[in-house]
Amino acid sequence: GENVEQHPSTLSVQEGDSAVIKCTYSDSASNYFPWYKQELGKGPQLIIDIRSNVGEKKDQRIAVTLNKTAKHFSLHITETQPEDSAVYFCAASSGFGNEKLTFGTGTRLTIIP
Amino acid sequence: DADVTQTPRNRITKTGKRIMLECSQTKGHDRMYWYRQDPGLGLRLIYYSFDVKDINKGEISDGYSVSRQAQAKFSLSLESAIPNQTALYFCATSALAGGLSTDTQYFGPGTRLTVL
Numbered sequence: 506g507e508n509v510e511q512h513p514s515t516l517s518v519q520e521g522d523s524a525v526i527k528c529t530y531s532d533s534a535s536n537y538f539p540w541y542k543q544e545l546g547k548g549p550q551l552i553i554d555i556r557s558n559v560g561e562k563k564d565q566r567i568a569v570t571l572n573k574t575a576k577h578f579s580l581h582i583t584e585t586q587p588e589d590s591a592v593y594f595c596a597a598s599s600g601f602g603n604e605k606l607t608f609g610t611g612t613r614l615t616i617i618p
Numbered sequence: 619d620a621d622v623t624q625t626p627r628n629r630i631t632k633t634g635k636r637i638m639l640e641c642s643q644t645k646g647h648d649r650m651y652w653y654r655q656d657p658g659l660g661l662r663l664i665y666y667s668f669d670v671k672d673i674n675k676g677e678i679s680d681g682y683s684v685s686r687q688a689q690a691k692f693s694l695s696l697e698s699a700i701p702n703q704t705a706l707y708f709c710a711t712s713a714l715a716g717g718l719s720t721d722t723q724y725f726g727p728g729t730r731l732t733v734l
Contacts, residue, residue, distance in 0.1 A: 506677075511660075514658070539722070539723075541725075546727075546728075547727060547728075548622075548708050548710075548725030548726050548727050548728050549661070549708070549725045550725065551722050551723070551724075554722070594660060594661065605663060605666065605676070606663070606723060608660040608661040608662070609660055610658060610659060610660040611658075611660050
């Protein structure tokens with residue numbers, strides 16, 4: 506089955522700086538890669554996703570890049586703000602017809618004011 | 619997401635007790651999931667259901683059972699709770715729209731279960 510590794514497990518950055526979280530996956534059939542943000546006391550919430558036919562996707566301060574050859578994808582947050590502090594999870598699935606997501610182990614991001 | 623509710627939000631129980639966690643959704647989604655979250659392990663899939671008559675085991679189904687009472691309701695049971703089932707449990711839903719998978723899963727607020 507799919508295995509998703511996520512690094513780092515914790516990350517602290519100064520407010521205004523950029524943060525990068527990286528994930529690798531094992532199953533070459535995976536074609537859907539979402540990122541979820543989990544705030545304290547809440548369930549994970551989708552913040553951005555990418556499919557394997559796209560190399561990069563951006564939404565305001567958040568971007569995701571995908572390298573299918575190397576089987577890794579990354580989340581980039583620019584101009585970080587205190588409200589970006591949360592736990593971030595990457596995930597992978599083979600998409601259509603298979604809704605099972607395999608999650609990474611999470612990254613606790615702390616923005617230092 | 620307020621469209622996905624879980625009850626109870628917190629539960630403390632003793633070893634050997636039967637526990638049921640409930641999930642309801644008003645999103646009209648066909649697909650529902652139960653996950654378990656442990657520190658440092660991320661979210662792991664326990665069971666999932668693509669419709670009322672379809673139940674599938676996930677990665678860690680041993681010691682758990684589920685019931686899909688209706689499209690909107692999906693319950694998780696621990697038949698005889700043990701301490702290593704202490705964890706945060708999440709229900710999630712997703713839709714199959716127009717024959718194409720949307721993949722996006724919407725999570726409930728979670729149930730914190732402690733087994734003593």
